[in-house]
Amino acid sequence: MISTYPFVSGKCLIDGAWIEQGEKVGVINPANTSEVVGQVAICSGDTVNEAIEVAEKAFDTWSRSDVSDRADRMNAAAVELEKIIEENVTMFVRENGKTLVEAKKDLVRCVEVMRGCAAELLNWWKPEEVAGKQKVQIRRRARGVTAIITPWNSPMILTFKRVIPAVLAGNAVIVKPATNCPLTIMTCLKVVAEHFPPGVINIVTGSGKVIGDLVCSDSRVRTVAFVGSTETGKEIMKKSAPKLQNVYMELGGNDPALIMEDANLDEAAIQRLRMGILRASGQVCSAVKRVYVHSSRHDEVVGKLTKEFSRVVVGDGIQPDVTMGPLNNKAQFDFVQGLIERTANAGGNIITTGIQLNPETWDAGYYMLPSLVTGVNQQSELVRVEQFGPIIPIIPFNEEEEAIRLANDSEFGLRASVWTENVEVAIKLADRLEAGAVFHNNHTVFSDLALDFPGLKESGVSRETKHCGLEFFADSYGFAD
Structure with a gap:
């Protein structure tokens, strides 16, 4: 059985335009494997390189934008995304397998991430005075093109907890969602992307190895944020090492x-x-x-x-x-x-x-x-x-x-x-x-979405945060007067 496909089916987002790709595979409903929920494009290496080029160009101006403007855009996007939560819960269930309750909670939390990060941005971006003999400020600046690779198990919240702070910090992003269930992510990011200049948010889909190899070997990509298996995380670190890219990874757990x-x-x-x-x-x-x-x-x-x-x-x-x-x-x-x-x-x-x-x-x-x-x-x-x-x-x-x-x-x-x-x-x-x-006496997630803590040993590479992850996607520098 083939259902009506969503708008994003079989497309990728480059420089504000949704582009059809030639090669596609079906997104299967895990509750009924005869149902194809939509199509996912298999982007070529040329398409990925184009996304990097577009993101680099967009970063040049977006990184110099006013933080109040960034926050206003994100809050406006949150209003629009909230309006379409109900109509997208069913699609999320059909491509991921979650229950209705779990799926809706994930979508609601994405809006919470948007609003929470926008509110945090204005305080976090302010210069921080360092007490001492010399007048020194800690200041922040956007880092550059950011590649975000997310998994199939909890794709919505794990994508938004990286895309949103990366964009608010002034970066341009290339998002690679999992091939198994990309449709809801792309539909929701479509709403978000429409509130930002073209090229700030780009989406490519397809082979994790092809896309991962390209973004990890390109010196224009300054940060790679990955959520997935420890084995894949190790490969990303190897590929990123020659360029000394910043890596932010949430990996496996036991x-x-x-x-x-x-x-x-x-x-x-x-x-x-x-x-x-x-x-x-x-x-x-x-x-x-x-x-x-x-x-x-x-x-x-x-x-x-x-x-x-x-x-x-x-x-x-x-x-x-x-x-x-x-x-x-x-x-x-x-x-x-x-x-x-x-x-x-x-x-x-x-x-x-x-x-x-x-x-x-x-x-x-x-x-x-x-x-x-x-x-x-x-x-x-x-x-x-x-x-x-x-x-x-x-x-x-x-x-x-x-x-x-x-x-x-x-x-x-x-x-x-x-x-x-x-x-x-x-x-x-x-x-x-x-x-x-x-x-x-519980085993859950943090109810305050501004908080996160890194895994130890082979469970991740990052640091604890109180700022919605904004610090993962920006550089700090000292200014001495």
Whole structure:
């Protein structure tokens, strides 16, 4: 079945014009793989080079624009984008697989990012006086052409949290959304781009390798912002190194949740834990991917989570009763299925539960019921990898030191959580956990979108921010008088 395609289907945005591309592939609905939601263009190297050239030209004037004008334009764009949220939620669900609730929340948060960054810009851009013997100011200036490469799992918010501060800081951007679900991003960025001079926002689609190689090897590109796998992030760093490009990367995660002996495991807590595990079908880099529980509470946690998972309604996210949609694409579906099979063959005890909303059409999409796994250890594949799906290992521990050792035994260090009634214990453990952020009695995201914290080890390259990410896309310099 082929649906009516959106305006952006099969096109790219260069210098304010939406240009048809010759080669295209279909964007597939993961809830019904016979449905083509739209087309995504496979841009050539020449098109990418043209985007870089256009962005460089636009940067020359945009970087010298008044910050008040930038903020005004962004606020005006936010008003227009807010008007079309409802009409685009369905398309986002159809190309990504999220539920209606998850999809709408992502779109709403994009508008919040726009308004929050615009408000922050005016204060952040002001020169900062440095106390000392000499009168010195810290001043900011735009950096240059910025390439932004974003993933398929949470494409809207992860794209907007980079595009918006980059543009407000005075840069011209080249956005490369994931081929699996670019349509809603492009539709929304179309609204934003119309409020800025041509060439400030450009969009290219297609091969990640082709586009990534070009932007990372071009000296005109001053910043590469990437969200995706650690393996791809390493390749980007290699390619960017000869040009000493600035890289800002949010990479993989294998987040541990530590449930201590005194944890309050009432119904609300278990619901929060379930959300931390199964949000977006587990396809979140900062989702809980390993649960370590004090041995005295192990059976209780398994029992309560099994009951909570049994209430999860899996189906097409368009249907309002669905609480977990399909996985986004065949490659991820096959990986998680294979991981489950290998775990079972290695002796893991897999507890699969949940509700199939429409069993008769179950095989039409990338559907998967949630699973808990016991009987695995620290060396099990399920524990070592970033599974990125609705399956979670539960591992007991006896001593606090053991819990810390197990939690830190990973090349990743994105997020972690500590579940205990003693906040001082939570802080003490957080000080020793190798994670960019630690949550207490929850495992979620920061409600204040101005805040962000980098992953440690192989989970990212950046720094903590209080300014909506504006500082990732600008250079600071000292002015001495």
